[in-house]
Each structure stands twice: as C-alpha cells, then as structure tokens.
Amino acid sequence: MFHANDNYLKLRGSYLFSTVARKVREFKEAEPDKSVISLGIGDVTQPLAPVIIDALHDAVDEMAHADTFRGYAPDLGYEFLRHAMAEEDYRARGCDIQDDEVFISDGAKSDSGNIQEIFSDRDVIAVCDPVYPVYVDSNVMAGRTGTFLEDSNTWSDVVYMPCTEENGFAPELPERTPDIIYLCFPNNPLGTVLTKSQLQTWVDYANRVGAVIIFDAAYEAYIQDDPNAADEDRIPHTIYECEGARTCAIEIRSFSKNAGFTGVRLGATIVPKDLKDQNGTPMHDLWARRHGTKYNGAPYIIQKAGLAVYSPEGRKQLGEQVGYYMENAKMIRTSLQKAGYTAFGGVNAPYIWLKTPQGMTSWDFFDHLLEKVQVVGTPGSGFGPHGEGYFRLTAFGTHEDTKEALERIRTL
Amino acid sequence: MFHANDNYLKLRGSYLFSTVARKVREFKEAEPDKSVISLGIGDVTQPLAPVIIDALHDAVDEMAHADTFRGYAPDLGYEFLRHAMAEEDYRARGCDIQDDEVFISDGAKSDSGNIQEIFSDRDVIAVCDPVYPVYVDSNVMAGRTGTFLEDSNTWSDVVYMPCTEENGFAPELPERTPDIIYLCFPNNPLGTVLTKSQLQTWVDYANRVGAVIIFDAAYEAYIQDDPNAADEDRIPHTIYECEGARTCAIEIRSFSKNAGFTGVRLGATIVPKDLKDQNGTPMHDLWARRHGTKYNGAPYIIQKAGLAVYSPEGRKQLGEQVGYYMENAKMIRTSLQKAGYTAFGGVNAPYIWLKTPQGMTSWDFFDHLLEKVQVVGTPGSGFGPHGEGYFRLTAFGTHEDTKEALERIRTL
Missing domain, CATH: 3.90.1150.10 (Aspartate Aminotransferase, domain 1)
Incomplete structure (x- = not known):
C-alpha cells in the first residue's frame, strides 16, 4: 500500500x-x-516595460510560422540567454563565469526549492534567521531538518544564523559547521546588505570547511552603487566578485524584481564547474542532469523577453x-x-x-x-x-x- | 563538507x-x-494555431497596462483554466473531477518527474517495459529503485511489467505488489492503447492492493473514437472514466501534443481529494503544498493560451x-x-x-x-x-x- x-x-x-x-x-x-x-x-x-512587451509579441509571431516556430527548448536554456547573462551579469563585472555555467529556469523560487535535491540528504543546512521560508521548507520536505522543536520554533538539525539589530543584520560564522549555507543579499526579508569584505569572509569560510553557499541574488538590481566606496566596502552584485567563490558557491538569479517577471516566470542558477564535493563530483553535472530529467526548458517566448532585459533600451x-x-x-x-x-x-x-x-x-x-x-x-x-x-x-x-x-x- | x-x-x-x-x-x-x-x-x-497566437498576443497586451497587468499567478493555476479543464476534459465525459482537483503546471515532464516526491521513499514503483525514461530516472534520483543489475539492465527494486508482441502490449498484473504504478495510454513509446475494460482491471487491482496509479494521458487527443464500439471496448480518454479511479489514480495532462505547446510549456495534474494513503493522508494536500513551496505558477499569458484550446475555434x-x-x-x-x-x-x-x-x-x-x-x-x-x-x-x-x-x- x-x-x-x-x-x-x-x-x-x-x-x-x-x-x-x-x-x-x-x-x-x-x-x-x-x-x-x-x-x-x-x-x-x-x-511590463515596452521593450519586454515588444519582445514577447515578436517571439509570439515567430511561433506562428513553421519556419520560425520553436518546439522543445534546450533543457538548460537557449544559448542566446545563457550567453547574455554570463557576459552582462558576470564577465562584464570581471567574474569568470562561462555561458554553460548558466542554467535558465522558470524562476528563482523553483530553483531555490529544487537546488537542495542535488545534495546528500545527510548534509546539514544553515540559514539566516529570519529567512525566506522556501529554503527551510524544501529541506523539511527532503527530510534534512530533523524534528521541530516547539519551544524554540526551530528544527533540530538546522543551523540558524541570527540576523539582529545587534549584529547589524550580518550573520556571524556558525559554531556548528554546516554543509550547505543559504545566503540572500540584498536580503529578503530584511532589506539589508553585506559589503564585499563581509561576503568574502563567508567565501573563505566555506572554502575552509568545505561547505557550499547557495547565494540568492534575486534583488541585486536594487543595489545603489557608490562610485566613491573602497573596493572592500562596495556591495557585491554577485558572489563571484569574491575571490574563491567558484569552488564554493551556487548563485540564483531572478527576473521577477529587476524586470517585473513575477507573472512571466524566468530565472537562472549559476553552477561553476569548479564546484565539487569531497569525492570530486562536479555539482554542475548533477544540476544539468536534474534539468534534463525533470524540466523541459523555459518557454522560448519568455527567454526572448529575458534577452530584451539586456538591450540598451x-x-x-x-x-x-x-x-x-x-x-x-x-x-x-x-x-x-x-x-x-x-x-x-x-x-x-x-x-x-x-x-x-x-x-x-x-x-x-x-x-x-x-x-x-x-x-x-x-x-x-x-x-x-x-x-x-x-x-x-x-x-x-x-x-x-x-x-x-x-x-x-x-x-x- | x-x-x-x-x-x-x-x-x-x-x-x-x-x-x-x-x-x-x-x-x-x-x-x-x-x-x-x-x-x-x-x-x-x-x-501554433491562429487561435493560440491571438490569445498570446491579447494576454501580452494585458501585461502592458497597469490595470490589466498580472503578477504572481495562483500557485495551483488560474481558476479560469482549472475550471475549463475540469469541465471540458472531465465533467463533459461524465467524470467527477472538481476544479480544485486540477493543478496547472509548466508541463507533463515536470509533473511526471516531480509527482514521486509526495510519496514515501520506501514505496515500490512498477513501470511498463519499455517506458518513458522520466518515470524511472526520477525515482532513481530519489533513491527508490535499489541497485542496477547490469545483466538484466534493470533496477533491483523496480517492478517491471513487460509490454510485448505476445501480450498485445498490454501489461499484465504484476506478481510482486507495487505501491506506485505508472501507466501511460495511449502509450509512449509503443503507440498502443488499452480499452476501458482493460484499464478498469488496473483500477480494480490498485484499489484492491492499495496502490496508486500515476496515469499519463499526454496523448489522449490522438484517440480515434469509435461511435459503434461497446462501452467496455472504447478507448478511455481519462482514467476517471473507470469506476473507482478517484480513490487510486492521479492523472497527468499535457498541452504539448494536442496543442503544440512543446516550446510553450503547459500541463496539469489531477489529484482527486479521495486519494488517501493508508493513514488517511490526502495526497491532494501534499501536491498542493509542493506547488506552494517549490513552484510559482505557470505564466498568465500561457495559461490564457491554454484556455483558448477549449474555445470552439x-x-x-x-x-x-x-x-x-x-x-x-x-x-x-x-x-x-x-x-x-x-x-x-x-x-x-x-x-x-x-x-x-x-x-x-x-x-x-x-x-x-x-x-x-x-x-x-x-x-x-x-x-x-x-x-x-x-x-x-x-x-x-x-x-x-x-x-x-x-x-x-x-x-x-
């Protein structure tokens, strides 16, 4: 039964x-x-902005004619969008991310819920407290969080990293070493940020203890760059601005908040090929396999709308x-x-x-x-x-x- | 680490x-x-057919104006599409399926890959042999299939149901009792079908042994109805044409093959509220929770295109x-x-x-x-x-x- x-x-x-x-x-x-x-x-x-509307209409028209119709998209995303993101969001900022390290999806919520699946169910997660509920709930559903402790309103096997007024809403390195660390900056729900040097501390820590950081960068478009700030005080748009992040970090991107795609659905996850578990298994291959088996690619018309985000207009x-x-x-x-x-x-x-x-x-x-x-x-x-x-x-x-x-x- | x-x-x-x-x-x-x-x-x-193209253009135009713009869709699907499917695909055929038993998704591949997640990882699956690879692979990834036996090219913990020329490509009831039975008719890859009485045998069996049937109906639009056939010899468009299916069956629907949505991405899964495990847990609630936590709804413009499928034109x-x-x-x-x-x-x-x-x-x-x-x-x-x-x-x-x-x- x-x-x-x-x-x-x-x-x-x-x-x-x-x-x-x-x-x-x-x-x-x-x-x-x-x-x-x-x-x-x-x-x-x-x-939606006019440039997005135009891109959607154009792509819809392509779907109306046999010679421009598109069936199944590549599971991992169209090359044109993977290239645009790798080039504009990463290489233009001096970050070494290749086109095929960008995986296009139907949104950051799906990716943040699904990403835990490529890790062992014995791995211990660490989350900021407070935190976007999907990180914890998706791990509860996978059996990774132990039992719920009513008194403290916490899970027995989750490492919590309080973000409080006292520590300036910047989590401190945890006492118990986690395997998977979720970070989201600019932060949801706090609206606070980390400087590059603060984030570098986390990257160094993750590399030292062999943890992976799941970095949710859904709100990076809201960062107000200060041209006069010293490099270490700048607010990083991506974790790959930090040295060594390629060996310890996955980054999740969204089109929901920078382009208003909450009802359009488009996102991406970056998994560098240098990210390997202790047995040398490249996590890039596992995420590709998940896409290949359980996902059929984001719609063509929506990926074309995503491309329009990167045009000058x-x-x-x-x-x-x-x-x-x-x-x-x-x-x-x-x-x-x-x-x-x-x-x-x-x-x-x-x-x-x-x-x-x-x-x-x-x-x-x-x-x-x-x-x-x-x-x-x-x-x-x-x-x-x-x-x-x-x-x-x-x-x-x-x-x-x-x-x-x-x-x-x-x-x- | x-x-x-x-x-x-x-x-x-x-x-x-x-x-x-x-x-x-x-x-x-x-x-x-x-x-x-x-x-x-x-x-x-x-x-894409003209009626679909028109619906897409219209919906895109709605997204261009503040008063008709749509943000996050309901996780489980827009009411208009859930209603159309329940009414046209089920109630019009005399099947008792309510609007809120229809869950809209980005496609049958995602749903067939994800549905196993709401079941225990100790449950045993049965699949036809040959079979659409996603059913097996998604269960391998969940640790439900045991070890791979090189000699027989099979998994130790999977119940295989051969579909051969000898049995007319109709699987026989298995000797070892499974918990989860995957059936797909009209069949991919075989292109063969079951009659209503043949499918009824499976529904009766599932109810008797307490198994759940995951019924993949992605190709139902290709059934050529024979108005002269006796009821038992008809080819069912949905498993809910069989008596008792509400307590043992989940059905997966696709827009890919009936409407050419392979690159548009839209599907649905039906989980009747009467489907409960041995402890009385309604699987409907679990699937709703999965949608709520790991999915953010199919795009509005694409659900509107799906609605156009049901118009007379x-x-x-x-x-x-x-x-x-x-x-x-x-x-x-x-x-x-x-x-x-x-x-x-x-x-x-x-x-x-x-x-x-x-x-x-x-x-x-x-x-x-x-x-x-x-x-x-x-x-x-x-x-x-x-x-x-x-x-x-x-x-x-x-x-x-x-x-x-x-x-x-x-x-x-």
Missing part, C-alpha cells in the same frame, strides 16, 4: 504567503466596502522601473522613521524591516494593521524566530497606494 | 534524448552536406493539427508494413513501434538509419530492456519530411 512522504507531514502550517493571502481574503469577504492596500507579498505592480526602461520602486522604499523608510518607528533596509533593497510598536507580536501587528487601517504587510515571525517582533513592508506597490498606506499607518 | 546526492550517481549514462541529440549533432558536424530528417524526439513541427484548429499528424502516423505505419517491417501503434497515437530488421539491436539500427539514409528515430532499448530490437518513429514531422524519410527507408 502506498505511503505519503512523511517529511511533508512535518511541515508547519501552510506556507507563509498563503496564510497572509487567506487572512486578507477573509477580511475582504467580511468587510467588502473597505479598500485594502497590500505592501505584503513581494509582487510587482508596474506593467531594456536597461534604460528597467532601470527606471527599479528607480520607481526605490522611491517607494525611500518614502516608506523615512515616513516610518518620522512616525517614530524603527525601520531598517530599503536603501539597497525593496524591503523595509520595521520593529513592531509596543512589543506587539508580528501577527498581532499584522491583524492590527489589517483591521484598523487595511494595510497588509508580512509578519516577521513567519520568516523565523528572530523575525518575531518585526514586520516586512515591500516597495513594490504603486506610489499612490504606498503613500496612502503610509498616511493610514501615520494615523494609527 | 558537502556531499552530492549519491542516488544521482547511480543514473545510467545520460538521458536517452540527450544521447540521440548528441549523436545527430556529431553526424551533422562530420557530414555537413547531408540532410538529416528527424522522426525521433516527440517534438511537434506545426506552428480552438477545438477546430487543434483537431485539424492532430489530424495532420495522424495522417503521418497512418503513412508511416502502412508504408513500413508495405516495405516488410513489422510495425505497431500509430492508430490512436502519434508513435509507431517497429521491429528492427534482421535482429539488429536498437542502437545498431539507429546508427544504420542515421548513417545510410539520415533518418533519426529513437532506439527502443532506451525505453527499457523489452524495447531492445525495436525502434520508435514519431508522426510529428511535416508531411514532406515524413514522406521523404519513408522513401529513404524503403530504399534501404
């Missing part, structure tokens, strides 16, 4: 954002006249889009601070991490905001125990909604 | 179709003047497309038989399964066809030990290429 994967049964409640969505839906049903503004889920609101239009959201980020940060809140992030990232007032729990503050002023955010505790007492707002709304939401919060 | 998932290292060589592609590429490099015709990989050649245009390929199938079958080959399938499916001449091995015949007449097919042995001595041709070429390939084979 067949059996369910009992690791799934260990999962805690439902996925954070599903719970948020359910609460909002229930509120709207109960109070249909009230207008709810969401600064919760990190979903973009600006329409694409850079201009998408730079403006990122700028639009960063104006929101600035507005949220300064407005909250004026209203007496303690708020972090929002300078090199589209997220603002604020302390709940009067020591409220994160979910209490969620309910409070929803019920009193109909503003939706994301409870910090949903991202991990050290997120308790914090709350995430995103800069992905429209200017109008963001302004209105801040005005409502001010009146609280 | 991190370790590779050593189950991956057990995989045999590279994925079948990657090997075929490599051999073809190498031949073309060596003999650039010769024109190669592929009737190998099951990729379509007809461009869509049905007409896509019916003609399927008819086009079925003319090829008939041409291949009859032409091969005239040339003295023994050939099966191609009546209710786009695949023709032929016996290699003079007892050649499948790969020898592959090389022979490629080198002598530059026709590419798929070696039967790549689908399993009982595929040895057979060869698969697909009906997805153009009429012109198919005709030319058959003429070349005739001259051999």
Whole structure:
C-alpha cells in the first residue's frame, strides 16, 4: 500500500504567503466596502516595460510560422540567454563565469526549492534567521531538518544564523559547521546588505570547511552603487566578485524584481564547474542532469523577453522601473522613521524591516494593521524566530497606494 | 563538507534524448552536406494555431497596462483554466473531477518527474517495459529503485511489467505488489492503447492492493473514437472514466501534443481529494503544498493560451493539427508494413513501434538509419530492456519530411 512522504507531514502550517493571502481574503469577504492596500507579498505592480512587451509579441509571431516556430527548448536554456547573462551579469563585472555555467529556469523560487535535491540528504543546512521560508521548507520536505522543536520554533538539525539589530543584520560564522549555507543579499526579508569584505569572509569560510553557499541574488538590481566606496566596502552584485567563490558557491538569479517577471516566470542558477564535493563530483553535472530529467526548458517566448532585459533600451526602461520602486522604499523608510518607528533596509533593497510598536507580536501587528487601517504587510515571525517582533513592508506597490498606506499607518 | 546526492550517481549514462541529440549533432558536424530528417524526439513541427497566437498576443497586451497587468499567478493555476479543464476534459465525459482537483503546471515532464516526491521513499514503483525514461530516472534520483543489475539492465527494486508482441502490449498484473504504478495510454513509446475494460482491471487491482496509479494521458487527443464500439471496448480518454479511479489514480495532462505547446510549456495534474494513503493522508494536500513551496505558477499569458484550446475555434484548429499528424502516423505505419517491417501503434497515437530488421539491436539500427539514409528515430532499448530490437518513429514531422524519410527507408 502506498505511503505519503512523511517529511511533508512535518511541515508547519501552510506556507507563509498563503496564510497572509487567506487572512486578507477573509477580511475582504467580511468587510467588502473597505479598500485594502497590500505592501505584503513581494509582487510587482508596474506593467511590463515596452521593450519586454515588444519582445514577447515578436517571439509570439515567430511561433506562428513553421519556419520560425520553436518546439522543445534546450533543457538548460537557449544559448542566446545563457550567453547574455554570463557576459552582462558576470564577465562584464570581471567574474569568470562561462555561458554553460548558466542554467535558465522558470524562476528563482523553483530553483531555490529544487537546488537542495542535488545534495546528500545527510548534509546539514544553515540559514539566516529570519529567512525566506522556501529554503527551510524544501529541506523539511527532503527530510534534512530533523524534528521541530516547539519551544524554540526551530528544527533540530538546522543551523540558524541570527540576523539582529545587534549584529547589524550580518550573520556571524556558525559554531556548528554546516554543509550547505543559504545566503540572500540584498536580503529578503530584511532589506539589508553585506559589503564585499563581509561576503568574502563567508567565501573563505566555506572554502575552509568545505561547505557550499547557495547565494540568492534575486534583488541585486536594487543595489545603489557608490562610485566613491573602497573596493572592500562596495556591495557585491554577485558572489563571484569574491575571490574563491567558484569552488564554493551556487548563485540564483531572478527576473521577477529587476524586470517585473513575477507573472512571466524566468530565472537562472549559476553552477561553476569548479564546484565539487569531497569525492570530486562536479555539482554542475548533477544540476544539468536534474534539468534534463525533470524540466523541459523555459518557454522560448519568455527567454526572448529575458534577452530584451539586456538591450540598451531594456536597461534604460528597467532601470527606471527599479528607480520607481526605490522611491517607494525611500518614502516608506523615512515616513516610518518620522512616525517614530524603527525601520531598517530599503536603501539597497525593496524591503523595509520595521520593529513592531509596543512589543506587539508580528501577527498581532499584522491583524492590527489589517483591521484598523487595511494595510497588509508580512509578519516577521513567519520568516523565523528572530523575525518575531518585526514586520516586512515591500516597495513594490504603486506610489499612490504606498503613500496612502503610509498616511493610514501615520494615523494609527 | 558537502556531499552530492549519491542516488544521482547511480543514473545510467545520460538521458536517452540527450544521447540521440548528441549523436545527430556529431553526424551533422562530420557530414555537413547531408540532410538529416528527424522522426525521433516527440517534438511537434506545426506552428501554433491562429487561435493560440491571438490569445498570446491579447494576454501580452494585458501585461502592458497597469490595470490589466498580472503578477504572481495562483500557485495551483488560474481558476479560469482549472475550471475549463475540469469541465471540458472531465465533467463533459461524465467524470467527477472538481476544479480544485486540477493543478496547472509548466508541463507533463515536470509533473511526471516531480509527482514521486509526495510519496514515501520506501514505496515500490512498477513501470511498463519499455517506458518513458522520466518515470524511472526520477525515482532513481530519489533513491527508490535499489541497485542496477547490469545483466538484466534493470533496477533491483523496480517492478517491471513487460509490454510485448505476445501480450498485445498490454501489461499484465504484476506478481510482486507495487505501491506506485505508472501507466501511460495511449502509450509512449509503443503507440498502443488499452480499452476501458482493460484499464478498469488496473483500477480494480490498485484499489484492491492499495496502490496508486500515476496515469499519463499526454496523448489522449490522438484517440480515434469509435461511435459503434461497446462501452467496455472504447478507448478511455481519462482514467476517471473507470469506476473507482478517484480513490487510486492521479492523472497527468499535457498541452504539448494536442496543442503544440512543446516550446510553450503547459500541463496539469489531477489529484482527486479521495486519494488517501493508508493513514488517511490526502495526497491532494501534499501536491498542493509542493506547488506552494517549490513552484510559482505557470505564466498568465500561457495559461490564457491554454484556455483558448477549449474555445470552439480552438477545438477546430487543434483537431485539424492532430489530424495532420495522424495522417503521418497512418503513412508511416502502412508504408513500413508495405516495405516488410513489422510495425505497431500509430492508430490512436502519434508513435509507431517497429521491429528492427534482421535482429539488429536498437542502437545498431539507429546508427544504420542515421548513417545510410539520415533518418533519426529513437532506439527502443532506451525505453527499457523489452524495447531492445525495436525502434520508435514519431508522426510529428511535416508531411514532406515524413514522406521523404519513408522513401529513404524503403530504399534501404
């Protein structure tokens, strides 16, 4: 008789954002006249840029004619997009990444959920706390996290690296040595960053102890480069700016936030050929095999849209889009601070991490905001125990909604 | 120190179709003047139908304006498509499938590779032999298949169900009771079908022993309905036409072959809420959780294209497309038989399964066809030990290429 994967049964409640969505839906049903503004889920609101729309239409037209129709895409991605990313995101920054080290996918969420699969189920993971839930949940489902400890709200076999006000939201090297380290900078949910020298410390550590870093760079487009900063103080756009990263790091890229592809679906994962486990197995080959067996390539029309991101016109239009959201980020940060809140992030990232007032729990503050002023955010505790007492707002709304939401919060 | 998932290292060589592609590429490099015709990989050649193109353009235009732009799709699929499929593919055939039992995905390959994940890694799988490689390989990667036995070319913990000329390519109930049974009808690679009474035997068996059937219905659009057939002799379009399937079957659907979406990527998996493991765990919830955690929904524009498949105009245009390929199938079958080959399938499916001449091995015949007449097919042995001595041709070429390939084979 067949059996369910009992690791799934260990999962805690439902996925954070599903719970948020359910609460909002229930509120709207109960109070249909009230207008709810969401600064919760990190979903973009600006329409696709003209350059992307044109690329999509052109590619659709190609699919209408036998001589330009495209069937199965290469499992690992079209050469044109792998080349553009390797060249523009890496080699142009002096990072040695080859075209065939770029794997195109349907998005960073899939890749961050699936990447753990190429590692042993006995490997120990380390995550920042708070953290994007997919890293932990996908490892729970794979049976890699041990048992859930109700008291501490943590998993017995996971190494947690607290990111707190005290350590400037920069995780410290863990006492227990992990095998797989998840890092995300600019950080979701904190909106904070690491400097190049801080990230170099992690690369050196990973190489020393033989760990792999899964580096989630989904928000790199939001980094505000400071031309006057010393090299070590710069904020790295990719982990491969750090020396030695080719032997210890996998990087995940998204088109969701730099190009508004949340509903279009496109991402990429970089697995350098120099990344080998202790037996010399190249992880590049395993990820290629996973793609080949369980994935059939991202749609041609969407990969063509991805290519348009790298055109001069694409850079201009998408730079403006990122700028639009960063104006929101600035507005949220300064407005909250004026209203007496303690708020972090929002300078090199589209997220603002604020302390709940009067020591409220994160979910209490969620309910409070929803019920009193109909503003939706994301409870910090949903991202991990050290997120308790914090709350995430995103800069992905429209200017109008963001302004209105801040005005409502001010009146609280 | 991190370790590779050593189950991956057990995989045999590279994925079948990657090997075929490599051999073809190498031949073309060596003999650039010769024109190669592929009737190998099951990729379509007809461009997308006008109704699909229109739907794509319309949806792209929606993405260009703030008031119609769509960000993150619902993880499980847009209601409009879940409803259309449940209504048109199931309820219209008298099958009790609810909208929320339909999970939209980026394709049947992903779903057939990922579905095993919601089951225990101690469950035993049964597969037809020959079989679509993804079912076995995805279970190898999950550590569910034991060790590879070089002598028999099989896995120690997999139950094989031979489909041979002797049993009319209908698998017999296995001696060792499996937990998870993969069935695909119309069959890939055989091109053969089961009648409703034959499939009912499997549903009854699964319910009796507590097994789950993963039913791959990717090719149902190719079934030629016979209005004069008795009910038990009809060829079922879905396993839910069989009584009791709701408690023992998951069904996988594809848009690749009925609508030419091989490069567009859209599929669906049906998990009835009545499907529960022996502890009463509803597999529906587990699959929903997998989607929620590791997937971010199929692109809006592509789900809209999927909806167009169900419009009256869509049905007409896509019916003609399927008819086009079925003319090829008939041409291949009859032409091969005239040339003295023994050939099966191609009546209710786009695949023709032929016996290699003079007892050649499948790969020898592959090389022979490629080198002598530059026709590419798929070696039967790549689908399993009982595929040895057979060869698969697909009906997805153009009429012109198919005709030319058959003429070349005739001259051999």
